[in-house]
Amino acid sequence: MINQELLKSSIESLKMIQSELHDDIDSSERIELGRIIKELESCNTNITPRQLLIIVDKVISWIPAVERLVKILLELGQ
16 A cells, blocks of 8 residues: 555656656656656556656656756766
8 A cells, every 4th residue: 555655646746847847858858757657657556666766766867957966966076
């Protein structure tokens, strides 16, 4: 039951990210995000929390501000 709630919450979060970033990410990322959402909506509880975290992490990396922050942190570490 917890996995289903986590999945539902994650799908809603990804939809909000999709809506907010519509004009800020390139078309290939928009298409991939739409595909990911549809795939998650069609799966039952076959996805583990770890797999879900990996998917969400991938999407978060597309957010321009996060991408810039990661680049800055990497530069500071050199």
